Structure formats: structure tokens, C-alpha cells
Amino acid sequence: MVGIVGYGTYVPRMRVKVDEIARVWGKEGARISKGLGINEKAVASFDEDSCSFAVEASRVALKSCGADPKGIGAVFVGSESKPYAVKPTATMVAEAIGATPEMTAADFEFACKAGTAGVQACMGMVSSGMVKYGLAVGSDTAQGRPNDALEYSAGGGAAALIIGKEGTVADIDATYSFTTDTPDFWRRQHAEFPRHAGRFTAEPAYFKHVLSGAKGLLAKTGTKPEDYDFAVFHQPNGKFPLRAATMLGFEETKAMQGLITPFIGNTYSAAAMIGLCSVLDVAKPGQRILVVSYGSGAGSDAFKITVKEGIEAKRPKVAVLNAIEDKEYVDYAGYVKHRRKIKSL
Amino acid sequence: MKNATPLIWRNSAARYNLAGNHCETCGKDYFPERVVCPTCRRRGKLSAKQMPTDGKIYSFTHVHAAPAGFEHETPYYIAIVELENGVHLLTQLVDSPAEKVKIGTNVKMCFRRIFEDGKEGLIAYGFKFKVV
Structure with a gap:
């Protein structure tokens, strides 16, 4: 059965506290932190972007599972913060991991769920026998306009999943998607920062799609929340995923291992995938995981995943929750310098 | 630039x-890659090798x-x-x-x-x- 052969993540080292951002704009940091359920966010340094993140995460995935990069027949990178408007990130990633030239590659864009869209594309290609392995990466250095609500949450990070049939550490038993045309968040061509529809991003956008995606998958597979040991949801903040879990009938404790946003912010295309990787770091063979991503515009991809024997030997050396402990704080001035938000940079 | x-x-x-190279005659690794092995000269045989x-x-x-x-x-x-x-x-x-x-x-x-x-x-x- 098609599944995850290897996984890896990358989170940049720099952090800026929500408190520090609030201080600059004369807001109450403690209240914003509590409201969002986010304490601090990960920030890419001057010489990092979604391509360098994607390469780092993919290299971790390959190294930990030991798969031959030449067996990777497809590389899909999902991002909404591409370094080039025209020139695929996927070719640079493929070259850097040694998968080129006999393979296909493309970049995907679907706000925060482009990474899981890549997972589904890889599942199709692997299942049909077109490729041995597919690599799906979600990677973002999320943009937030200074003094916008997004500035407190927009973080950065990447997750890479190698999809294949042989030697899987977790099988993807089923997937289900729920998609509509919902204008909750967008960025126009050449615009520097995205815009969003404020409160409209919650009920008719995030919750409608995440809940429909999860319910659709449960119905399709004939399973109930009790059948799962872990639940991972897209996490634009620290609160939405826990509310989604409760609304679906999952105990909140099942969503905690995959809830990483409070420590690194919303990593957009990588968010649900990093959450899944954190669960794979601890899940035992036989345990079941529900993953539901969400991308504005809008849609959700839901996955039913069962952990396999032998996962212990193929886990990355450092678990997600340990890796994010290696950090260095910067103040707001350092943050705007590194993210090139100063006009003259 | x-x-x-x-x-x-x-x-x-x-x-x-x-990506560098390796001289199969003397066993030395080179990065960046060399066109000729400076030790073995014409007796050198260079092949591609990735550095650690x-x-x-x-x-x-x-x-x-x-x-x-x-x-x-x-x-x-x-x-x-x-x-x-x-x-x-x-x-x-x-x-x-x-x-x-x-x-x-x-x-x-x-x-x-x-x-x-x-x-x-x-x-x-x-x-x-x-x-x-």
C-alpha cells in the first residue's frame, strides 16, 4: 500500500516573540499571545527562503530513511512564498538532493495546503506505478504585513514526505478532499503581502472545510474519532486546531503532539505536515493518525494514516519538538532586517 | 554583479x-574539482566524488x-x-x-x-x- 517512506522537517533558528511585535505597535502582547495561542514565531534569516528550507527538510527525509534519491521520480514543492515567480523551486530541490535528471518536478500553490496537494499527486503516481518514490514538500517563509494581525502568526518552516510503496513507515489508507471557491485570503500578482478577510477566515473558511474534510474521510473509511490515536489539523494559530478537534469529537489531548504552531507560528504549507512529522516521531506501530490540512481559497485534504513496524529505525535523529528548541531570539528590528521588510533592502 | x-x-x-573529484592513482580527494591531479600528473586518473x-x-x-x-x-x-x-x-x-x-x-x-x-x-x- 502507498504510504510514507521517510519524513523530515526544517525550522529556522531565529525566533521573535509575539510580545516583542506587540511592543512596537503599542498593543498588549500578553492578550494577543493568549488570543492566538502563539508565544513566538520562527523567522528565516537573511540567507534563507522557502527553497533552502525545502532542501534541508528533503535531505533530512532522505538521510533518515536511506532511500536512493535516484528512485525519486517526482518532486512537488508546495509554497506561497516562492523565491522566483517563474522558475521552479522543485528543480533546485531535486538537483540538491541528487534526484535529477530522469524525473518530473513542479511547484504547487494552494495557500496553506499546497504541500498536502503534492502528497496526493505523489500518491497517484506511486499507486499507478508511474514512479517508485515521489517527494512532496510544504515550505514557506510566510509573509505578514507590518502591524497586520498576520504579523503575529506568520512563521517559517518546511516538511518533506517521501511517498512510496515499499518500506513504508506509515501507510496512507485513504484520502479525501473538500474544495470550494471561498475568498478568505489571497495575494495578487506582484503584491508584497497577502490580504485576508478578517473574521470571515474562520467559520465559512477554516472550520467549514476542515470539518467537512474530516467528516468526509470518516464517512468514506467508516471510522470514528475513537479509532484514531492522534489528530493533526492545519494550524493558523494555536486555537483553531483544538476547536476543530473538539467539534469533531476528538479529545484535545490527541491533537497536542501535532500542535507546533504555538512555538514556531503558522508555517503555512508546512503547518499540518510538520504536525504530522511530530506525531510520527512518537507514534507506535499500529496507531492511527488523522491529518487534515487547510488552504485558503479554499480546501482541505484529509488523510487516514496507520503507523507501520520498523518506523523506529527510520526516524530522523532529532525529533521535531527537540529540533525547535535550538533557537535564538531577535528583536523586532532584527526581524524586519532579516525578512527584508526595510524598504532600502 | x-x-x-x-x-x-x-x-x-x-x-x-x-561535488569534487578523486585521484584513483594516489587516492587524494579534491574540492573544487581538478582537471589534472597535481601529484600524479599524467599518471593520475580522476573520477567524480562527493565530499563528506x-x-x-x-x-x-x-x-x-x-x-x-x-x-x-x-x-x-x-x-x-x-x-x-x-x-x-x-x-x-x-x-x-x-x-x-x-x-x-x-x-x-x-x-x-x-x-x-x-x-x-x-x-x-x-x-x-x-x-x-
Whole structure:
């Protein structure tokens, strides 16, 4: 059965506290932190972007599972913060991991769920026998306009999943998607920062799609929340995923291992995938995981995943929750310098 | 820098994956790759080889007056790293706290942006090193 052969993540080292951002704009940091359920966010340094993140995460995935990069027949990178408007990130990633030239590659864009869209594309290609392995990466250095609500949450990070049939550490038993045309968040061509529809991003956008995606998958597979040991949801903040879990009938404790946003912010295309990787770091063979991503515009991809024997030997050396402990704080001035938000940079 | 496209593209194999070469006659590794083995000359037989990605700091300096294109990154570390196979290379050190940057400290390769060819030109990516 098609599944995850290897996984890896990358989170940049720099952090800026929500408190520090609030201080600059004369807001109450403690209240914003509590409201969002986010304490601090990960920030890419001057010489990092979604391509360098994607390469780092993919290299971790390959190294930990030991798969031959030449067996990777497809590389899909999902991002909404591409370094080039025209020139695929996927070719640079493929070259850097040694998968080129006999393979296909493309970049995907679907706000925060482009990474899981890549997972589904890889599942199709692997299942049909077109490729041995597919690599799906979600990677973002999320943009937030200074003094916008997004500035407190927009973080950065990447997750890479190698999809294949042989030697899987977790099988993807089923997937289900729920998609509509919902204008909750967008960025126009050449615009520097995205815009969003404020409160409209919650009920008719995030919750409608995440809940429909999860319910659709449960119905399709004939399973109930009790059948799962872990639940991972897209996490634009620290609160939405826990509310989604409760609304679906999952105990909140099942969503905690995959809830990483409070420590690194919303990593957009990588968010649900990093959450899944954190669960794979601890899940035992036989345990079941529900993953539901969400991308504005809008849609959700839901996955039913069962952990396999032998996962212990193929886990990355450092678990997600340990890796994010290696950090260095910067103040707001350092943050705007590194993210090139100063006009003259 | 203007029109650095050939420079960026020709160096990508070395910069992405430390692609160097190896002399099958004397057993020495080279990075960047050599056209001729300087020891064996015409008796040398060179083949492609990827360098190890771990090493240690052989020497370093802290740069405060940077060349064009790197002004906004100061101060930063430049180091000569000795790879596990003895090969030396020049690299930037990133994500490395000052108290850990010492001769002999273990470092590993990471993947970063190196420079960009102006606002609309290519971005050069490749290896930098960080303290383990």
C-alpha cells in the first residue's frame, strides 16, 4: 500500500516573540499571545527562503530513511512564498538532493495546503506505478504585513514526505478532499503581502472545510474519532486546531503532539505536515493518525494514516519538538532586517 | 554583479552537493574539482566524488567590512573547514553562536542563499556550514 517512506522537517533558528511585535505597535502582547495561542514565531534569516528550507527538510527525509534519491521520480514543492515567480523551486530541490535528471518536478500553490496537494499527486503516481518514490514538500517563509494581525502568526518552516510503496513507515489508507471557491485570503500578482478577510477566515473558511474534510474521510473509511490515536489539523494559530478537534469529537489531548504552531507560528504549507512529522516521531506501530490540512481559497485534504513496524529505525535523529528548541531570539528590528521588510533592502 | 548566470549555473553541482573529484592513482580527494591531479600528473586518473558534509573549523575570521552584496550580513564568520577526508574549503558559517566558533569545533554543511544577481537576477544557492 502507498504510504510514507521517510519524513523530515526544517525550522529556522531565529525566533521573535509575539510580545516583542506587540511592543512596537503599542498593543498588549500578553492578550494577543493568549488570543492566538502563539508565544513566538520562527523567522528565516537573511540567507534563507522557502527553497533552502525545502532542501534541508528533503535531505533530512532522505538521510533518515536511506532511500536512493535516484528512485525519486517526482518532486512537488508546495509554497506561497516562492523565491522566483517563474522558475521552479522543485528543480533546485531535486538537483540538491541528487534526484535529477530522469524525473518530473513542479511547484504547487494552494495557500496553506499546497504541500498536502503534492502528497496526493505523489500518491497517484506511486499507486499507478508511474514512479517508485515521489517527494512532496510544504515550505514557506510566510509573509505578514507590518502591524497586520498576520504579523503575529506568520512563521517559517518546511516538511518533506517521501511517498512510496515499499518500506513504508506509515501507510496512507485513504484520502479525501473538500474544495470550494471561498475568498478568505489571497495575494495578487506582484503584491508584497497577502490580504485576508478578517473574521470571515474562520467559520465559512477554516472550520467549514476542515470539518467537512474530516467528516468526509470518516464517512468514506467508516471510522470514528475513537479509532484514531492522534489528530493533526492545519494550524493558523494555536486555537483553531483544538476547536476543530473538539467539534469533531476528538479529545484535545490527541491533537497536542501535532500542535507546533504555538512555538514556531503558522508555517503555512508546512503547518499540518510538520504536525504530522511530530506525531510520527512518537507514534507506535499500529496507531492511527488523522491529518487534515487547510488552504485558503479554499480546501482541505484529509488523510487516514496507520503507523507501520520498523518506523523506529527510520526516524530522523532529532525529533521535531527537540529540533525547535535550538533557537535564538531577535528583536523586532532584527526581524524586519532579516525578512527584508526595510524598504532600502 | 550583473549577468552572473554562467557563474551561478556552472558552480551549482559543487555548491549544492560538494561535488569534487578523486585521484584513483594516489587516492587524494579534491574540492573544487581538478582537471589534472597535481601529484600524479599524467599518471593520475580522476573520477567524480562527493565530499563528506561534516568537518571541523581549521581557521576562521569575523568579517565586519564585507564585499559588495554582503554588506547587510555583517558581522559574519568566514571559515576554512577541514572536511573528514582532509580537504579544506572556504565557507561562511551561519547559525553559530560566537562562543562556539573555535578552531577544532565540529561543523556540518547546510543549504543557504549565497548571493543574488541584483533584484531581478538569479539567486545563487549552495553550501554554508554551521556549528554542530
